[in-house]
Amino acid sequence: MTDWLTVAYFSIGSALLAVSIIGVAFSAGMPALGRWNRRFFVLFFSLLFLYIIVILLELISYSSPEMVKAQRVIILFEFLFFSVLTLMPMPLLLHCAKEDIKGSRLFRAAVSLWGVFVALLIAAQFTNAFYGTNPELAYVRGPWFPLLIAPAVALTLLNTVSLFLKRKKLSKELFVALLIYLLPAAIMVFLYMFAAVEILVSFWLVLCAITMFGLIFRKSVKEYMNQQREIANQRANVMVLQMRPHFIYNTLMSIYSLCNQDPGKARQVTKDFTDYLRKNFTAVASENLIPFSAELEHTRAYLAVEQAQYEEMLTVDYDTPFIRFRLPPLTLQPIAENAVKHGIDPYAGPLHISIRTRQTSDGCEITVENNGAGFDPAANNDEPHIALNNIRQRLQMMCGGELTIAPRNGGGTMVKVTIPLQNPEAVQE
Numbered sequence: 001m002t003d004w005l006t007v008a009y010f011s012i013g014s015a016l017l018a019v020s021i022i023g024v025a026f027s028a029g030m031p032a033l034g035r036w037n038r039r040f041f042v043l044f045f046s047l048l049f050l051y052i053i054v055i056l057l058e059l060i061s062y063s064s065p066e067m068v069k070a071q072r073v074i075i076l077f078e079f080l081f082f083s084v085l086t087l088m089p090m091p092l093l094l095h096c097a098k099e100d101i102k103g104s105r106l107f108r109a110a111v112s113l114w115g116v117f118v119a120l121l122i123a124a125q126f127t128n129a130f131y132g133t134n135p136e137l138a139y140v141r142g143p144w145f146p147l148l149i150a151p152a153v154a155l156t157l158l159n160t161v162s163l164f165l166k167r168k169k170l171s172k173e174l175f176v177a178l179l180i181y182l183l184p185a186a187i188m189v190f191l192y193m194f195a196a197v198e199i200l201v202s203f204w205l206v207l208c209a210i211t212m213f214g215l216i217f218r219k220s221v222k223e224y225m226n227q228q229r230e231i232a233n234q235r236a237n238v239m240v241l242q243m244r245p246h247f248i249y250n251t252l253m254s255i256y257s258l259c260n261q262d263p264g265k266a267r268q269v270t271k272d273f274t275d276y277l278r279k280n281f282t283a284v285a286s287e288n289l290i291p292f293s294a295e296l297e298h299t300r301a302y303l304a305v306e307q308a309q310y311e312e313m314l315t316v317d318y319d320t321p322f323i324r325f326r327l328p329p330l331t332l333q334p335i336a337e338n339a340v341k342h343g344i345d346p347y348a349g350p351l352h353i354s355i356r357t358r359q360t361s362d363g364c365e366i367t368v369e370n371n372g373a374g375f376d377p378a379a380n381n382d383e384p385h386i387a388l389n390n391i392r393q394r395l396q397m398m399c400g401g402e403l404t405i406a407p408r409n410g411g412g413t414m415v416k417v418t419i420p421l422q423n424p425e426a427v428q429e
Contacts, residue, residue: 006059012202013056019209020049026217033219036095041212044088048209051081055202072125072132079121079148082201085208086152086189087114089159089181097169106162110155117151124148146193153193156186177215181208225397254309269308275301282329289326289399292357292366296320299333299355306340312350314340319356325364327401327419328394335368335415338387343372343412363420371412388415395419 023045027038054077061071090110094101101107124130129144160182167175184207188200251273258266279298296318303316336353343351354369388405395401401419408414 009059012206013052016052016205016209017049019213020045023213040092044212047081047084054078054081076125083114083117083152086155086185089178093162093166093178096174097166110158113151113155120148149193153189156189160186173218177211180211251305269305272301272304276305290329292323292325292327295327295332299336302333303336314351316353322357322359322364325419325421328398331391332366334387334391339368339370343370345373363418366417368415369408369412
């Protein structure tokens with residue numbers, strides 16, 4: 001074996017060892033993968049690691065007379081690990097297509113072909129008709145070598161055909177990843193029947209390892225983000241369903257008092273309160289971005305009810321010329337509610353709340369200001385922290401938005417929400 005080819009083999013082997021170790025650690029440590037996927041990818045990268053170890057031992061044996069007797073055993077394990085790595089895409093394909101693996105005819109056919117290959121491999125240990133070594137300690141093919149590789153060729157073709165048959169049940173990224181894995185494998189194994197293309201085997205393994213690593217990384221991140229979004233939605237649901245009892249009680253008592261004093265106002269407060277409740281439960285059921293106009297109506301209904309209770313102690317002004325964008329439900333209304341709850345003080349004079357929107361060069365901006373006591377980030381009261389952190393998390397996960405909070409000039413608090421409109425989901429047509 002030439003020096004440059006030896007260097008190439010060891011370089012590829014070292015890179016693959018690093019990828020396989022990282023793959024095992026990543027697969028085992030990522031809870032978002034799920035139990036079946038975690039086990040599959042840990043097994044895949046563990047087998048890849050062992051396969052590369054065997055290849056490196058084979059390279060060493062070519063230059064070491066002491067290891068010549070072990071060459072046949074080394075090559076046995078090399079072919080064995082190679083065949084298992086060729087078989088493994090089938091259960092992954094069936095699992096992702098949500099089919100019963102053990103009851104699948106395709107899986108049984110794949111296992112049968114793998115079993116034929118293993119049987120021929122065992123037979124090859126008792127004859128040089130399949131492969132062996134020459135007096136110079138070099139690996140040589142026997143006349144029956146194509147017969148040994150034929151089941152592996154059939155297995156890769158079966159995997160490739162099955163992929164196209166099941167493509168409608170797979171996500172686009174999974175189909176592409178498996179296609180990158182299987183198509184080069186089928187070509188490479190077919191060529192391997194007739195030509196010594198061991199270097200292509202190594203390159204294929206690099207390709208499939210990178211493909212699989214990219215697949216689990218993408219799948220893990222996607223599932224993790226979905227889990228975090230679900231957690232955020234559950235927090236929002238709890239926050240809404242645990243509406244302040246005293247707010248509902250005070251609203252109903254205000255309506256009761258107004259029925260005799262000002263029936264027209266009582267009807268208006270009842271309507272505003274009904275709108276608020278309806279939009280609250282609509283927001284809880286929504287999992288996608290909603291038009292800002294809907295969120296603004298929700299906020300108006302809430303603040304109208306509060307104004308009916310506090311009267312001249314609460315004033316609100318709106319300056320919202322830009323409304324053609326989307327945002328997560330329960331973004332503006334909880335901010336306004338937080339401003340009222342923590343800003344109203346009968347002994348400090350009227351509370352004034354200002355809600356503004358404007359379009360910026362890269363998105364839009366919502367500002368909510370009040371002249372209340374102000375928000376102290378170091379305060380022991382965790383409630384406003386929890387509410388605002390919940391909004392901040394949902395903004396980041398659902399549309400890449402941000403929430404900042406700062407003291408207002410002249411006293412009070414300013415909460416600012418920015419939403420990048422380069423996110424197509426945030427643009428309202």
